[in-house]
Amino acid sequence: MLLWFPTPYPDELLYSVFARYHVRSGNTSPKMTTEELFGKRTIRSVWDLPANLNTLLSRMGSYWDGDNLIFNHTMYSYYAAFLLPKQAEQVKKSMMGNKGITIHTRIGVSASNVKTKTNLWVCSDCIKEDMDKYGETYWHRIHQAPGVFICPKHETILEETTVSTKTENQHEYVIATPFIERTRVNLDGLQKEELQLLLKIAQITESLLTNSHLQTQDNTIREKYVELLKQKGFASPNGFVKRDKLYQSFTSKFSDRCLELLQSPVLFEETNWLTMIFQKHRKSFHPIRHILVMLFLETDLDHLFNKEQYHPFGKGPWLCLNVACPNYHKPVVTSLTITRCYDTGKPVGTFRCDCGFVFSRRGPDKNSNDRYRIGTIKEYGKVWKDKLTELVNEGYSLTDISKELQTERATIKKYAAELGLKVPWKLPKIEKDNPKELLEQYEDQLAERKNKWLELQELYPEKSKTELRKMAPDVYAFLYRNDRDWLNKYSPSKKRIQPPKQRVNWDKRDKEILKMVKEVVRTWDLGAEKPTRITKTSIGKKINQLSLLEKKGDKLPKTMNYISQVEESLESFQMRRVEFVIEKLKQEEQPIIEWQIYKKAGLRPTISNEVKRFISLKVTEYETVNKKHV
Incomplete structure (x- = not known):
């Protein structure tokens, strides 16, 4: 039994608590400390996801709780949030038991391209605050998470110490001190927007660590992703991801420099993480990549881990907002269609009441008052028109009718003219050869043609405005006559004019690619921590010409011949x-x-x-x- 044990500070790594115990116990060797804590000297001092906690708890007494240590003083909460439920439970069992060797493999860290920090990091402002409050400082969890370069509490750039987290130091306990040697992380050259992104990532990471988010069912997060992709137009109604549009929008939101810094570069290929993260999660994806997807889709942790589906306008039935309807302000509307706003990407709800009243508004609803809000009235319906006829026949003035129906005077005049009502005021002229249906459905027709024009661009992203015009001349003509500004704004931009039918000088291209291949092979694995196999695929990725080698290899004989000579067998x-x-x-x-x-x-x-x-x-x-x- 341990006679005493330090009380962990907020967000303190369990490794840091062990280090403070080691110093205060007066042990001259870390192995002595390990033996006191775990009953044997062979246990490693793992900083992020330690194991053998059952043994530790049995020596500490009943006061201590295993869940408290795991969720509040290790990196478990950070990784477990995005693991499948069985994976998360297995990792927790391994930490409580003696299967520590399996933990990093289970969470996917061992095989991930996102590597953990090689040294422990600190925040100078946190050190000062710790010293003032506790008289000592400690290793904070948030500062050690991959992708965290800024302290979310003080918004200051972190500093890297000389205390290594590598395996050769996993039989030591190094305490944090205000005088520890450290170097400020170099973020010079980053734009303000890029620094703001890093701050947001740090804040979300802090929330992952302090609030226990766990999936209760397999692939619930992936389903939320697909749902959001549909709402934003990056996936079809059946869930097929529009990769071209997705990659273009993602890379325009996040700079290459930030993606490289976050160890999450984006390449347009089947095996890239941005493609695979939207597929069924059979493998683990690093939390930093989930955070990037969350920021891209403009969602948050509460939404991702909420069991209920996303309802931007709340759950039905919804209120009828037709003042002429007997069910005005009553929840009787059961028909709701949700589409996406072309300008903002936000959800647009179209509500249809049995009284014939059809209206829409852009969401999501942010408070209870929003459910009383009308954005656009698409159809007034029979009940409203009958009420208008009744008011006119009873001799109400235009002003009184406008107040009664809560509608503009011009709208009252328009429908009075269409219904052929006898009124004392001047009505707008309606030409006999202009169909009545055209007036009522004009907005719907315009919206329908806008939708068709945008769908064409999604189906044929490589085609120009002129080529699309030839494919749908009626759609183009209608939009040109009725909303030319919108048509110009939402059409493909002019491409740089190139000579027609320009022929590629494949001999020259072959020599250029061959030179690039020879250079990359010459410096292969230079400075690398471990060697990689030389193959056509790995060469293509390094020179960023994999697609060319795979699809046009027959036109590059010199290059392909050289690659066949240097390619390595297993x-x-x-x-x-x-x-x-x-x-x-x-x-x-x-x-x-x-x-x-x-x-x-x-x-x-x-x-x-x-x-x-x-x-x-x-x-x-x-x-x-x-x-x-x-």
Whole structure:
């Protein structure tokens, strides 16, 4: 049993609590501290997602609670929010038990392209505040999360310390002090909007850590994403994602510089994270990428983790807003159609009452008063027209009728003329050859043609305004006559004029691409932490010409011939990994042992005999050279 244990501070890493215990206990070795905490010396001091908590709790006494330690003093809340329910539960069990080796694999961190911070980070303002309040400082969780470069509390840029989080330091407990060596993170050159984005990410990350958000069913977040994509026009009604439009809008919202900083670059390809995150979640996606999608779709954590569906106008039935209807201001409307506003992307609700009154308004409703609001009246209906006829026949004045029906005088005149009512005031002229239906449905016809024009652009994004005009001349002509400004605003912009039928000089292109390929192969894996396999796909990605190599490879004979010469088979790549590991072991002055090579090179025992012989040969060569020196 532990006789005492430090009380964790708000948002303090459990690792930090252990470090404070280590210093105050007077232990000269961190392994002594580990033995006191866990009963044995082999437990690693993992900073983010520690395990063996059941053992720790059994030695601390009944006062302490496992959920409190996990949710408030580890990074579990940050990662678990976006895991499938079974995954999140398994990770929690692993942390409580002794299966710590599986945790980072389960949450997808090990295989993720988004890497954790290599050192612990701090905020100078938080340090000052901690010292004033507690007389000491500590490691804050929020400062260690990937993608957090700014303190959400003080809005100051964070500083990176020299305290490493790598495996070689996972048997130590380093305490945070106000004098710890640190360097301010360099964010020079970022625009104001980019810094605001980083601040928003830090604020959302803080909310993830402090409020426990967990999925209760598989793919609930993905379903919310698709729902929002539909509302914003990035997916069809059946959920098919319009990738061209999505990628174009996403990259225009977030700069390449910010996406690189957040380790989430966007490439238009099937395996890119932005494509796969909207598919059924069979794998884990890093929280920073979910946060980017949330900001792009203009939603929040409360909406994502709310079990109920998104209702921008509340749940029906809705109020009838026809003043002439006996059910005025009563919840009798059951017909609601939700579309998207072309200008703002916000939801537009069209409400239809049995009295024939049809109206719409742009949402979402923000308060209870919004349900009484009318944006546009699309159809007044029979009940309203009968009431107008009644008021006219009873001799009411134009002003009184306008007040009674809460409608503009011009509208009263228009419908009085259409209904052929005898009134003492002057009516607008209606030409005999102008159909009555045209007046009533003009706005609907205009909206319908606008919708068709936008649909054409979605179906044929590569076509120009002139080409679209030829495909739908009637739609174009109607819009040109009735709303030319809208047509000009929502048409494809003029493309740079190029010579017609310009032919590509493939020989020249082949030489240019070959030069790029040779250069990237020459510097392959230069400065990399681990080697990558040389293939046509990996080369294409590095030179940003994968599509060209895959679709036009037959027109690039010199390039493809060179690639076929330098491409690595699986065995040759495994041998190169072996050489890479051996060279690293030599630099670190560590012994060259077969089992260590297998482990560090990530090779399984099922590798080919040729690779096994290669490893044995290299080990033998090393031993022979060492004997000669001895």
